[in-house]
Amino acid sequence: MPALPHAERTRWSGATPAVPKPDRIGCTTFDRRDGFHRVEAPILLVRGDADRLVAQEMVDATAAVIAMSEISVPAGTGHCPMLENPVEIDAAVGACLDRVVSSPRTGRPMQSARRYG
Template sequence: MRFPETPLVLLHAFPLDHRMWDGVRAGIAEHIELLTPDQRGFGGTPLGDDEPDLAAVATDVLDRLNGRRVVLGGCSMGGYVAMSILRQAPEQVAGLLLVSTRATADADAGRANRHAMASRIEEEGPAFVPETVLPTLLGTETHERRPEVVAAVRTMVSEQDGATIAWAQRAMAVRPDSSELLRDTDVPTLIVRGEQDTLIPPDEADALAALMPKAELVVLAGAGHLPPLEVPEEFTGAVARWLE
């Protein structure tokens, strides 16, 4: 396989951490340098005292890269951070891998739901979060046939700090629309969505692919919102073929 010499950065989904990439790490890292940083507050990293804004998370990642040019990937919230990095430092982005994410900002209802979860966490703690997000994070097939994946995601969510989850929800609620940014981007892009994803409808993934001049869309059967966890072999194969 002919992989680029630039590293591949994979940014995790909400409300998980770098462990969501464990099932694909070996298959990808065998051929390309792989970086999977925890985003602000997740995985035990410091949250800091900034106002909620994904631009701050993007700055964190850029600081760790020290000016290196990378292939930049993100799942869900990680995709939003990738777009913010592209906005801040387009010269450092050699390619994009956008998984289970969208270019548009939240509609009013979506923003209200994010703020409601953040407020509830502050009032009663984050114990309710795993069972609230699990039904939509994973596809039907995963819930029915892969109990080990459901258990792993439940554990990962339950181990995140409540203040971090609330901060991230508010940060995603104020993210800008990135449609024009992506329309003007000429880097090679792979867009991946799970066939059973209920958070990012098929028409949104199709619209994202149509928006970008050098985008390829891959749909993975048997996966919901978290293909790297639900169908790791298929996800790794799709990424490897694209990088080649």
């Protein structure tokens, strides 16, 4: 996994508590899980294995109600996998898109809740 440059690590770790406050408010007041069962598109759920904000149980529960979902859990990655591990995320998204493009639309889940990473 490519390491985040020192300047970037310093910038992220030096954020004041006020910076993520809107995120915390949004995460605790904006809940649309009751509509997840209506999602008809293929979905790739990504959660870093070191994510301290999103529990794996939450991702598993989400995948359980979205018929065409896959889960990618990149190792050594926290809450921002696309920034922390862009190479592995690119590979996971590319592989998911390849499966979606090559899969005939049969109305059945495409190997629901398959795990990668």
